[in-house]
Amino acid sequence: MFILAHDLGTSGNKATLYDFEGRLRSSTVYEYPTYYPGPNCVEQDPEDWWKAVCVSTRELIEKAGINKKDISCITFSAQMMGCLPVDKQGNPLRKTIIWADTRSVKQAEQMEKGIGMEAVYRITGHRVSASYSVEKLLWVKDNEPENYKRIYKVLHAKDYIIFKLTGKMVTDYSDASGMNLYDINKKEWSDEIIDSIGIERGMLPDVHPSTDIAGGITQEAAGEIGLLAGTPVVIGGGDGCCAAAGAGVSEEGKTYNVVGSSSWIATASKMPVFDESMRTFNWIHLDPALYSPCGTMQTAGYSFNWLKNTLCGLEVLLAKERSINPYVLIDEKINESVPGANNLLFLPYLLGERSPRWNPDAKGAFVGLKMTHTNSDIYRSVLEGVAFNLKVILDIFNSFKPVDEVIVIGGGAKGKVWMRILADIWQRKILVPEYLEEATSMGAAICGGAGIGVFKDFMVINKFNPVKTVIEPRPEFSETYNRLYEVFNEAYEALVPIYSRL
Numbered sequence: 001m002f003i004l005a006h007d008l009g010t011s012g013n014k015a016t017l018y019d020f021e022g023r024l025r026s027s028t029v030y031e032y033p034t035y036y037p038g039p040n041c042v043e044q045d046p047e048d049w050w051k052a053v054c055v056s057t058r059e060l061i062e063k064a065g066i067n068k069k070d071i072s073c074i075t076f077s078a079q080m081m082g083c084l085p086v087d088k089q090g091n092p093l094r095k096t097i098i099w100a101d102t103r104s105v106k107q108a109e110q111m112e113k114g115i116g117m118e119a120v121y122r123i124t125g126h127r128v129s130a131s132y133s134v135e136k137l138l139w140v141k142d143n144e145p146e147n148y149k150r151i152y153k154v155l156h157a158k159d160y161i162i163f164k165l166t167g168k169m170v171t172d173y174s175d176a177s178g179m180n181l182y183d184i185n186k187k188e189w190s191d192e193i194i195d196s197i198g199i200e201r202g203m204l205p206d207v208h209p210s211t212d213i214a215g216g217i218t219q220e221a222a223g224e225i226g227l228l229a230g231t232p233v234v235i236g237g238g239d240g241c242c243a244a245a246g247a248g249v250s251e252e253g254k255t256y257n258v259v260g261s262s263s264w265i266a267t268a269s270k271m272p273v274f275d276e277s278m279r280t281f282n283w284i285h286l287d288p289a290l291y292s293p294c295g296t297m298q299t300a301g302y303s304f305n306w307l308k309n310t311l312c313g314l315e316v317l318l319a320k321e322r323s324i325n326p327y328v329l330i331d332e333k334i335n336e337s338v339p340g341a342n343n344l345l346f347l348p349y350l351l352g353e354r355s356p357r358w359n360p361d362a363k364g365a366f367v368g369l370k371m372t373h374t375n376s377d378i379y380r381s382v383l384e385g386v387a388f389n390l391k392v393i394l395d396i397f398n399s400f401k402p403v404d405e406v407i408v409i410g411g412g413a414k415g416k417v418w419m420r421i422l423a424d425i426w427q428r429k430i431l432v433p434e435y436l437e438e439a440t441s442m443g444a445a446i447c448g449g450a451g452i453g454v455f456k457d458f459m460v461i462n463k464f465n466p467v468k469t470v471i472e473p474r475p476e477f478s479e480t481y482n483r484l485y486e487v488f489n490e491a492y493e494a495l496v497p498i499y500s501r502l
Contacts, residue, residue, distance in 0.1 A: 001070055001071075001072045002019055002020075002025065002064075002072060003018045003019075003020075003072060003073055003449055004016075004060070004071050004073070004074045004227075004448075005017075005018065005074075005077065005236075005444040005448060006053055006076050006158075006161070007239065007440050007441045007444065008052070008053075008076065008077070008078035008158060008161070009078075010034065010098065010099075010100070011031055011032075011034075012030055012031035012052065013029070013032070013049065013053055014027060014028075014029050014056075014441060015027065015028050015030070015053070015056035015057060015059070015060045016438065016445065017064050017066075018441075018442065018449075020449065020454055022464025024435070024438055024442070025064055026060055026063050026064040027060070028059045028060050028063060030051075030055050030056040030059075031052075032044065032045075032048035032049065032051070032052050033045075033048065038103070039103070040101065040102045040130075041097075041101055042098050042100040043095040043096060043097055043101065044096050045095050045096070046084055046095070046096050046157075046160045047092070049157055049160065050164050053161050053225065054224050054225045057074075057225050057226055058225070068227050071227055071231055072231075072452055073213075073233070073448045074165070074217070074227065074231060074232075074448070075234040075445065075448030075451065076161060076234075076237075077158070077236055077237060077243075077440050077443065077444035078156060078158035078175075078236070078238065079098060079099055079238075079239055080099060080175055080239060081098075081099040081131055081132050081178045081179070082096050082097060082099055082136070082157055083097045083136035083137050083140065084096040084097075084154065084156065084159075084160055085140060085147060085148070085150075085151040085153075085154055086152060086155055086160070086163075086169075087152050090160075090163050090164070093147045093151065094140070094147055096157070097136040101136065102130040102131060103130065103136075103139055104136050104138060106139075107139050108129055108135045110138075111128050111134075111138070111180075111197055114196045114197065115192070115193060117278065118278070121274065121278050121281075122274060123183050123185070123190050123192065124177070124182055124183070124184060124190065124193070125184045125272050125274075125281055125282030126177075126178070126180055126281045126282070127278050127281065128180065129180070132178065132180035133156075134179050134180045134181040134197065134199070137154055137199065138197060138199070153203055155169060155171070158235070158236055159171045162233055162235060164221060165214075165215075165217050165218065165233050166215035166216065166217065166221075166233050167215070168214045168215050169205050170205050170206050171206075171207055171208070172207065172209065172210040172212070172286075173207060173209060173237075173284035173285075173288055174210060174237035174241035174284050174285070174286060175237065176284070177282070177283045177284040181193055181194070182207070184282060184284055187284070187288075189204050208235055209235075210234075210235055210236055210237040210241070210447050210451075211234060211235070211286070211450045211451040213232045213233065213234055213235075213452070215233055216229065216230040216232060216233065217229055217230060217231045232452055234447060234448040234451035234452065235451075236444045236447050236448065237286045237443075237447060238283065240264070240266070240283060240292070241283050241285055241286050242440045242447065243256075243409065243439050243440045244256060244268065244285065244292050244443065245285075245286045245287075245442075245443030245444075245446055245458050246409075246439030246440055246442035246446070246461065247409045247439045247461075248407055248433065248462055248465055249292075249407065250285075250286075250287060250290070250458035250461060252268055252270050252401070253268065253401050253403070254407070255267040255268075255394075255403045255406050256407040256408065257407070257409075257422070258408075258409055258410040259408060259410040259412025259415075259418070260301050260410040260411055261299075261300070261302045261305070262296060262302065263296070263297050263300030263390060263410070263412070264294055264296035264297070264355075264393075265295055265390055265393045265406070266283075266292050266294035266295075267292070267397045267403065268285060268290050268291070269290065269292075269293055269400070269401070270289070270290060270291070271291065272293065273396070273397065273400050275396050279295065279355055279356035279357075279358070279393070280393060280397070281294055282294070286443065286458065287458050293397060295355035295393030295396065296354050296355050297353060297354065297355065297356075298349070298351040298352060298354055299348050299350045299351050299386075300412065301410075301412050302350060302351065303364075303382055303385070303386055304327075304382060304383065304412070304418075306350055307330070307378075307379060308326055308327065311375070311379075312379070315330050315333065327415065330379055331415065333376045333379050334376060334383065334417050335376075336374070336376040337374065337379070339384075339424055339480055340384075340477075340480045340481065340484055341377040341378075341384055342373060342377050343368050344366065344367075344368050344369060344370075344373050344377050344381040345368055345384075345388075345484065345488050346365070346367075346381040346382045346384065346385030347363075347365040347366075347367065347385060347488070347495070348382070348386050348389055349362035349363055349364050349365075349492075349499075350363075353389075355393060356389070356392040356393050357492065359496070359499065361499040362492075362496075362499050363498075363499050363502055365491070366378070366381065367487075367491045380421075383421050384421055384484075385488070387425040387426065388425060388484070391425055391426055392489070394406070394428075403428060404428065404429065405428055405429035406422075406431065407432075408430055408432055409432075409439045410436060411436070413436045414436060419432060420471060423471045423473040423474070424474050424477045424478075424481060425481045425485070426473065427473045427475070427478050430470070430471040431467045431469070432467065432468060432470075433467050433468060434466055439465065442461070442464060442465060446458055446460060446464070
């Protein structure tokens with residue numbers, strides 16, 4: 001018997017099939033388009049999501065060579081912080097305004113004036129921002145009043161697919177906690193925020209634990225998706241929270257880092273973590289007894305990719321001639337430098353910054369560049385700059401509860417040189433599990449298994465995604481890195497007045 005997990009990402013849907021022993025048996029990807037109808041506007045068509053789920057489900061079953069009756073349940077991980085208004089029949093009233101859309105800056109400013117940034121942070125666990133769902137909803141209210149009048153519910157990506165499968169309009173705690181509208185302390189929609197911004201409470205879906213079964217697949221949906229009618233549909237959660245579960249962060253104090261194009265550090269806690277400077281934020285974990293305090297930086301892998309494309313032309317050329325990955329040659333050059341890159345710092349703010357700086361005007365910079373610096377020093381400084389920036393987030397969580405080790409997943413976790421740099425700068429053990437890029441779908445699959453009673457709880461992940469590599473920090477480099485970490489933070493603060501002028 002199998003668990004079918006769909007991960008509705010930004011570029012496409014990844015369908016995965018896991019058995020009850022946590023083994024990934026098969027996977028397939030179906031891509032869909034993103035639309036950019038105006039400045040800072042980013043949208044997707046929910047019908048593309050439905051087509052992706054149906055096509056990839058059928059492909060996956062055929063690819064795996066199994067019978068649809070062998071599917072025990074279907075469940076979801078999906079992009080968060082979107083806004084899909086639907087009518088009473090569940091018909092989309094417009095394309096979805098997805099997480100990357102920031103057109104609602106004006107609505108965010110009005111919301112902050114009306115309630116206050118700190119009040120919203122203490123209620124929802126998040127700062128006021130155009131990135132979140134309710135600000136997008138307010139944009140619809142202000143700019144598309146006819147659509148707004150017809151809204152029955154506001155859904156997220158996975159919620160829409162669940163409706164298509166079951167006819168139920170529901171969401172889960174994790175996605176609700178990304179709307180800037182949900183009281184994460186009381187686990188209910190915030191009357192204070194609803195009354196202040198003047199929206200209708202009835203348009204918000206019922207909120208459930210991620211492991212709840214929304215219902216069974218209807219006869220009509222079964223014909224489209226190629227599954228048996230009545231197959232249980234477990235709600236699942238937002239992609240970041242599914243990644244936490246798949247990385248093994250399902251008990252208080254465990255911490256993980258995703259190193260992808262962007263990067264984030266999150267931990268598991270029995271209570272939200274409210275930073276005095278509001279540098280980090282909080283999701284509700286897939287396990288409703290836990291929270292997932294988190295901090296996300298914009299350009300981690302993006303910084304490394306920028307380095308490769310901009311300054312590593314020779315390595316790229318040689319790699320092409322040798323038919324190898326250019327990052328292999330770049331890593332070799334990095335190893336020719338020394339920890340600290342001979343006092344060269346890189347500020348990794350190539351796309352502004354979210355957590356911990358919350359400064360869209362922030363810019364990237366090399367600080368301390370001298371005639372004696374080599375390309376090896378420059379390459380190393382880029383990876384060290386990302387690690388220094390993530391350390392700011394790590395230090396916040398460590399001040400609430402000591403963090404001794406960090407699980408690292410994502411494509412960047414394949415880089416041994418980068419993992420060594422993280423261990424030495426953070427002075428923490430780095431744990432690299434077996435599955436690095438499947439953690440999100442695996443977290444959703446475990447949620448599905450828990451929902452139908454196959455798994456007792458989320459702790460089963462320790463067997464399904466075991467740690468394969470442990471990188472110990474080298475204490476002999478702590479003094480160098482601690483000194484440079486102070487300079488790194490001082491350099492950022494010193495440049496703040498300059499960023500907006502550029």
